[in-house]
Amino acid sequence: MRNYFITIAGNVGVGKSTLTQRLCEKLGWEPFFEAVTENPYLADFYQDMSRWSFHSQIFFLARRLQQHHQLLQRHSSVLQDRSVYEDAEIFARNLYEQGHMSQRDWQNYLELYRTLSQMLQPPHLVVYLRASVPTLRRRIQQRGRSYEQSIADAYLAQLNRLYEEWVSGFTLCPVLTVDTDNLDYVQHEQDLELIWEHIQNQLHGKEFLTLGGEL
Numbered sequence: 001m002r003n004y005f006i007t008i009a010g011n012v013g014v015g016k017s018t019l020t021q022r023l024c025e026k027l028g029w030e031p032f033f034e035a036v037t038e039n040p041y042l043a044d045f046y047q048d049m050s051r052w053s054f055h056s057q058i059f060f061l062a063r064r065l066q067q068h069h070q071l072l073q074r075h076s077s078v079l080q081d082r083s084v085y086e087d088a089e090i091f092a093r094n095l096y097e098q099g100h101m102s103q104r105d106w107q108n109y110l111e112l113y114r115t116l117s118q119m120l121q122p123p124h125l126v127v128y129l130r131a132s133v134p135t136l137r138r139r140i141q142q143r144g145r146s147y148e149q150s151i152a153d154a155y156l157a158q159l160n161r162l163y164e165e166w167v168s169g170f171t172l173c174p175v176l177t178v179d180t181d182n183l184d185y186v187q188h189e190q191d192l193e194l195i196w197e198h199i200q201n202q203l204h205g206k207e208f209l210t211l212g213g214e215l
Helices: 016-027 042-047 049-072 084-097 103-117 133-143 153-169 189-203
Strands: 005-010 030-032 078-081 125-130 175-179
Touching (some): 005 016, 005 153, 016 125, 030 049, 042 049, 049 084, 049 103, 084 153, 125 153, 125 189, 133 153, 175 189
Parallel strands (some): 005 078, 005 125, 125 175
């Protein structure tokens, strides 16, 4: 069987780690999770974004590049929780647009990202998890990370906008968009099965679609 490299993308609190874990348990694939708890700048970043944004994003970029390279060396199918593309195109760009990263830091970061990302083979598929701000807020509260509780709704909304723009112009590999407001793949096995069915169809070139709301 062919080995696949799939990335789960989406906003803070949307359910990337949960879907990664559940699909890997179901399929016997290998999960690779986001190094959130390893970031020594993250708690400081949420308290003072302007001071710590560059440091935090450089950490994430370095770890994500290392992880992406490791994934390409695996001899089994893998699921990745968040991609290197999101670090730059969503989170670092948002910090720059909101004035939390200087022009000088943004240009240096972007040049480094573009140079290194050109050397990477893209995943076979990006699964983009979409959710409204109220849904994101509820899930953030439920998982209880103290440093995330102060994240403003406006910040989440801005990230949602950037995600939509990024997905609409992303051409390195196919993208499956999943509206998660009305899906619960933790409590309902049929929701997990539905997502996996559409992932398989996408991998085999059968469809390019948005899964969720209208289904």
